Amino acid sequence: MPELTTIGFDADDTLWHHEKYFVATKEQFVTLLSDHADASRVGQQLHDTEIANVLHYGFGVKSFTLSMVETAIAVTSGKVPAPVIASILELGRAMLVHPVDPFPGVRETLEALRPHYKLLVVTRGDLFDQERKLAASGLLGYFDEIEIVSGKTRLVYDRIFTRHGNGPGRAMMIGNSMRADVVPAIEAGAYGVHIPSEHVWSMDLDDDPRDAARFKRLESISAVVPLVTEIG
Amino acid sequence: MPELTTIGFDADDTLWHHEKYFVATKEQFVTLLSDHADASRVGQQLHDTEIANVLHYGFGVKSFTLSMVETAIAVTSGKVPAPVIASILELGRAMLVHPVDPFPGVRETLEALRPHYKLLVVTRGDLFDQERKLAASGLLGYFDEIEIVSGKTRLVYDRIFTRHGNGPGRAMMIGNSMRADVVPAIEAGAYGVHIPSEHVWSMDLDDDPRDAARFKRLESISAVVPLVTEIG
Secondary structure, eight states, X not given: OOSOOEXXXXXBTTTBOOHHXXXXXXXXXXXXXXXXXXXXXXXHHHHHHHHHHHHHHOSSHHHHHHHHHHHHHHHTTTOOOHHHHHHHHHHHXXXXXXXXXXXXXXXXXXXXXXXXXXXXXXXXXXXXXXXXHHHHHTOGGGOSEEEEESOOOHHHHHHHHHHHSSOGGGEEEEESOIIIIIHHHHHHTSEEEEOOOSSXXXXXXXXXXXXXXXEEEOSSGGGHHHHHHHHO | OOSOOEEEEOOBTTTBOOHHHHHHHHHHHHHHTTTXXXXXXXXHHHHHHHHHHHXXXXXXXXXXXXXXXXXXXHXXXXXXXXXXXXXXXXXXXXXXXXXXXXXXTHHHHHHHHTTTSEEEEEEESOHHHHHHHXXXXXXXXXXXXXXXXXXXXXXXXXXXXXXXXXXXXXXXXXXXXXXXXXXXXXXXXXXXXXXXXXXXXXXGOOOOOSOGGGXXXXXXXXXXXXXXXXXX
């Protein structure tokens, strides 16, 4: 029996683009408010509101849309006209229908791994929107199980890799977020594979984990098959 | 081996009050807009927006909050002042921290069933908020598994009762929503038990199912233990 039996993948910015839509929407938001507020303050205030609101709302586009509305009211001292708020709701809506194109190499990687490993998606965010993206990606058929969770902790990885595999010791988690995908998976006893993405949200940054034996960093998803072949 | 091995419970308005907070918030919303719009239109417009937005946003408090903001802009023809929108965000926030008190009889019922059956929660809505409520309810320890889903269909019940039990044929689903808890569970082959609640959202109404053999209606959760004892 091979050492590895189960491989988990993060979804957003690991299987397809995601953060770039947030970055683009934030720019549109700043432009939208440019007649009503000091542009230099708007970006920072949105960032702070977003971080604070994760505690109330969790992750995802609906949470982010509510943060944009709240920020618009705050930075204009309650003077933002309602039609601007209507435009903010439209910005949020547009994020919920953006195309979901897998990164180059994703499909081939999943195709190659599928006969030999149990493949999971472990993703955080909004249940409704994440299910929409998985369906739109055309990748759903490659995965044995989909786990959409409110937060990614050591305990969550322990539970998921025990429920769907042979425990974290024989599992690997692959993702672009050091803090959510790599560090807690290694703490649970799994391999943690970091594939850096072009854009990274500030809440997803973290130091490299101290347990270097189970930590790997790859340039792209196409390096996953050689890595798992090496591990066995 | 008994016929029944697995019992699923809906959460909102089955284990604790939920819809009454929506009803109360809707009243506060109408009052909030009373200086800016015709009150008789506001309630109907919110209802229509809510139904339409389930397709974009899914279920839950964040979806509902976004619908309130959208409605406020529409019914005032874009004239609602931003501070009123700030108050709407507050109304939504308050719903995310309301107390979660189990109905009378819930704890005793779970206590009695727990040694003999696998107990599940199968609930729809917002992942983050549903997890918060389960933790706040103090009931988490009674359940073997929690399934938070974006929609409750025949296929969803089939998958859940197969994954966590001995298939829908040996399972029972208990809830207050005919359309979400009872009808699709019976279609999957399970028992569907309807416990009507004081307030019912219009999208949760449905006719009694045609397969009467596996359909039961109880006055309260305290009648569950006698029913499952009878079934075996």
